[in-house]
Amino acid sequence: MTQHPDLVSVLMPAFKPEHFKPALESVVNQTHTNLEILVGDNSGDPAIQAVIDEVGDPRVTRIPNHAVSGKSPRLNHMILWLRAKGRYARFVYDDDLVYERSTEVLLHQLKTVPRCVLAWHQRDVIDEHGALRWRHGVLPEDGSAVLDRRLLLDNMAKFLNFVGEPSFTMFDREAIAHFDFNRYARFDMAFLWDIAMYLGIAENGLAAGVGEFLGGFRLHSGQVSSAANVFGAVEWELVFREELCNGNLNDEQFNTVLPKILGLYQASKGELPVLEGFQSRLAVDAHTGRLRETMPQFRDAYRSLLAARH
Template identity: 30%
Template sequence: MATVSILVPASDAQFIGRALLSAQHQTLDDIEILVGDDTPNAALEPLVARLGDPRVRYFHHGFQNERRNARALWASANGRYVKWLVGDDLLMPTSVERLVDALRQHPESALAFHGRVLIDADDSVIHTPPLLLKVGERGLVDRELLIKEMVAGLNNFLGELSNVMVDRMHVDEADVFSYRSMELDYLGDVATFLNLSRREPLVAVGGYWSMSRQPAGQVDLEARPDFSAGLYEWEVFVRGEAATGALPASVLAETARRLEQLYAQHAGRFPEIARFLANLPELTSSPAQSLFDGQRFRSDLSYARSAVAERLSSAVRGAPVRREKPGAAALPAEGAKAAAPAVVRRDATATLQHHPIRLVCATRCAQEQFLTDTALGRSLAALRTPTMPELLLFEKNSAGLPTVYNSAIGQAASNPAILVFVHDDVSITDYFWMDRVHDALAQFDVVGLAGNRRRVPQQPAWAFASVTATEFKWDAPAFLSGTVGHGRGFPCENVSYFGPAGVECKLLDGLMLIADSARLLEAGVRFDEQFQFDLYDMDFCRQVELKGLRMGTWPISVVHQSGGKFGTPGWRASYERYLRKYGE
C-alpha cells in the first residue's frame, strides 16, 4: 500500500500531461496517483493510458462537478497521506517528500502546506506571493491565527489544494470541503483549513514547492457560474466564527467594511450579492451569537445557494464552462493584495542541509515528449534514485539560452538551488553525478565538464586558440581539461579526453555549467542575452572571472550528441559581437 495518494481531479486535457509528469517525478517514490476524469466522454483516458505507469489509476467520474470528483477520489485512496494536485497545476519534485516529512515531525497535526507561485499557460511565473517562511524553515499555524488573518482579513494566505497534504489518520471526510455541515461551492479549501486546525496547528513548510496555474488572457471571472459563492462564503465563515466567539466582536466592524468593498464591486451583476450587501449592518448591530442563524441571513444564503446551483446546472446542460479549481479563493477587493500572516511559530529543528539540485533545460519538445524524445530526458528516466533532482524545463522553447538561464537565476532568488544549466542533447550516465556536483562546488564557484586553463586574445572557443577563414586551431593539450563522451547513446561512439579534471580554468564548455544560485545572485553574475547560443558560454566565463569567482572542471560522466556548430554564419556573427564587447 502506497504511503501517499496523489489525487488529481481533472476536467481539461490541455495541462493534465504536465501535471501528471510532475506527480510521477516526485523524490518520494512510495506513491499512488489517482486521476479523476470529470469529462462526460472520458476524454482524458487516452492521455493517462499513454503513461504506462502502474502507480497511476484512472477513474472516469463524469460528474462535471469538481467537489464530487474530488470526494470520489478521496474514497478510492489507499495512502495514509493525501496530496491533492488539481489537473492544471504542477508540483516541484520535492513537494510530497517535504510535506510527508513535516507531518511525520508533527504527528499530531492533520495538515501541512507549503508555498506556491502562480504561473500562466506557458509555465512562466506571473506572481510570487509573500514568502511565509524561508526555505528550510518549518512553522505552526494555529486556528487563532487562521481566524485573525484569514477569516477576518478575507485572505486565504495558505493557497489552494495543490499545495497542501493531509494525514487521513486525523481527518474525517466531513472535514473536507464543508463548514458546519454545509457543503461549500467555492471556498472548500478555506473550510478544510479551518476544520483541520481545530485539533492541532497546521504545519507550514518554507519555500515555494508547487505552481498554481491561472486563467490566460482577459478572463471574465464573473462569468463563472459559481463566482458569487466565492464572495458570500467569506461571510459564512465570518458569521460562523463570530457566533462561537472565536472571531472577537472588536474586529467585526473592520471585517464588515472589507465585505462591503468586496460586495460593492459585484452587487450590480448578482442579485444575491446585493441582498448580502444590504444586510451587512447586521454584523455589528446584532448579538454575535445570533449571527450565523439569523433569519434574514439564512434566507439570503438559501436564495444565493439556489442561484449558484441553477447556474452550475445550466453550465452542465449547455456549453462547457471552464471553472476555477475546487475550493479556490475568490479574488480580494480591487487593489487589495494578499499578505502573509504577521506571526508564524517557527520550528527551529527543521533546517535544510544544502540547496536542492535543479536541472535547468530548454528544449524544443513539449513536456510530454521530453522524457522519451531527448537524450537528457531518457537518461533522467533511467537514473531513478531515492533523491531525484528538481527539473526546471522550458518546453517548446524558441528563446536564446541566456534568456532562459537568466529566468532560472531570477526564480532562484526566492527558491535557492544548485543550478545545473544543461543542454537537452546531453545524456547523464553517472550514477553518482549528484554527489559529484556537491564535491565540485566545495572547490569551485562555477563548474563545467571541460575547459581551458588559460584564455588568449581573440580566442574563438574554449578549446580553440585561434581561427582563420577556413580553420580552427586547437589549443595546446597542456591547457585543456576534462572528459566528454560523444555519440547517440551509452556506450558512446568515442570519448574526448582533453586533460585532467578538477583543475581551475578560465573558460568552460557550456554543455553543462553548475553553480549555486545564491553565489551567482550575490556576485551579480548573469548571462548576456545578446548571445543567443553561440559564445554565450565564453561570455559567461568572462563575466564570472570579472566578478572574482573561481571556475573549474569536474569528472562527471556524460554523452553529448552534438560536437558544436563552429564556423556557421550565425556563429561568426556572434564571434564578431564577442570581440567588439571585449575590445579584441
C-alpha cells in the same frame, strides 16, 4: 490503512484535459516516489485517458467518476478520498503544477511536527502558458509556521486564504476523524472548498506551513472555480459570522476582516447584482452590532442564493 507508512495518495480530480498533461507529469516527477496517483476522471472526455496512456506511469490509476457523480466536484473528491490507500493524501488539480520537492517537503512536515494534520507550502501564480505572474505567500521563504484552528482563523482574518489552494497541501488521513470536503456549517460551499476543508481538518490537529515556493497555481479562463468566484464574498461572510457566533472569533478580529469582505462584494456585485443587498446588510449589521442576532436571516439569504445557482 496502508502496507507502507510513507505511501502518499495523490488524488487528481480531472474535469478538463487542457492542462492535465503538465499537471500529471509534475506529479510523477516528485522526488518522493512512493505514490499512488488516482485520477478521478469527471470529464467524460477520452482525452484524459489519452494523457494517462502517453505518460505511461504504472502508479497512475484512472477512476471514471463522471457517470457515478453526475460531474459533481464534491462527489468526485469524496470518491477519491475513500479510494485512497495511503495514510497521507493530497489533492492536485488538473491545471496546477507541483514542483519536484513538493510531496517530500509536505510529508516531512506531517511526520515531524507533533499533532500535524495539515501541511502546506507557498505557491507561484502562473498563467495559462506556465509563465510566472507573481508569488503568493505571507511567510518568509526560509520561514515556517505551526497553527491551531484559532490561529488559522486569526490569520485568515488578516490575509484571507493565506494557505493557498488544495494542490499545495497534504493531510494525515489517519488523524482525521471525518472528512467532508466542501461542507461547512451544513452548507456545501460553492467557491470556498479549500477553506471549508482546512477548517474541518484543523478540528483534528495542527496546521504546519513552510515558506518555500513549491508549486504553481494556474490562472486561466477555463478554471472550474472561476464560474463560482462571485460566491467568494458571501462565503467569507458565512465563515467569519459562523465563527463569531460560535465564539471562535472575537469582534476585533471580525472588524479586521470586514473591509476585505465589503471590498469583495464591491468587486463582484456588478456580475451578480443581488450581492449589493448582502453588502449593505453586512455593513448595517456590523455598524449596529447585530451580526449575531441577524445570523439566521443571513443563512436563509445564502441558502436562497445557492438554490438559485442550480
